Amino acid sequence: SEKTVVLCGINIYFCGSLQGGVNDEITLTAYIIIALLEIPLPVTHSVVRNGLFCLETAADEKENHVYTKALMAYAFALAGKEEKRKALLVSLEKEAVKKDGSVHWQRPGKEPEVDLPYYRYRAPSAEVEMTAYVLLAQLTTQPAPSQEELSFASLIAKWISGQQNPSGGFSSTQ
DSSP states (O other): OOEEETTTEEEEEEEGGGHHHOOOOOHHHHHHHHHHHHHHTTTHHHHHHHHHHHHHHHTTTTEEEEEEEEHHHHHHHHOOOHHHHHHHHHHHHOOOEEEEEEEOOOOOOOOOOOOOOOOOOOOOOOHHHHHHHHHHHHHHHSOHHHHHHHHHHHHHHHHHHHHHHHHTSHHHHO
């Protein structure tokens, strides 16, 4: 379903079927700011600046969904907003699932994975995506990531690599 929306003063035309784990203005704004910064548009561009202002305001709210926090952390990393990036990563680490020497994130209220013999559990697409966004946020920093950040990132990468299917792909489309 294609539609036009206004997000934080930005007119956006998009296809709703391509959205990921959360359906709200802040999450969609984060997606758009990430795409614009990866072009790369400068952080001084009016659309980017307005979108980042919207995200900065939203980042201070306590009830943000873990998926939204992951996207915002990566957007702030790309924008060079180190303080906001670090604050979100600290918050995300508190919500992380640490298991079997790896780290990942899952949606609140989701049933925990079931360990069955001869069955390899693979996480839903949204969980692979949000964990990958946290990994990107963890590694996108200037100067280079610290040894502590790299060690934590390796635990995230371990979980993501374990989600690959036998063909080497993932359930995620992103």
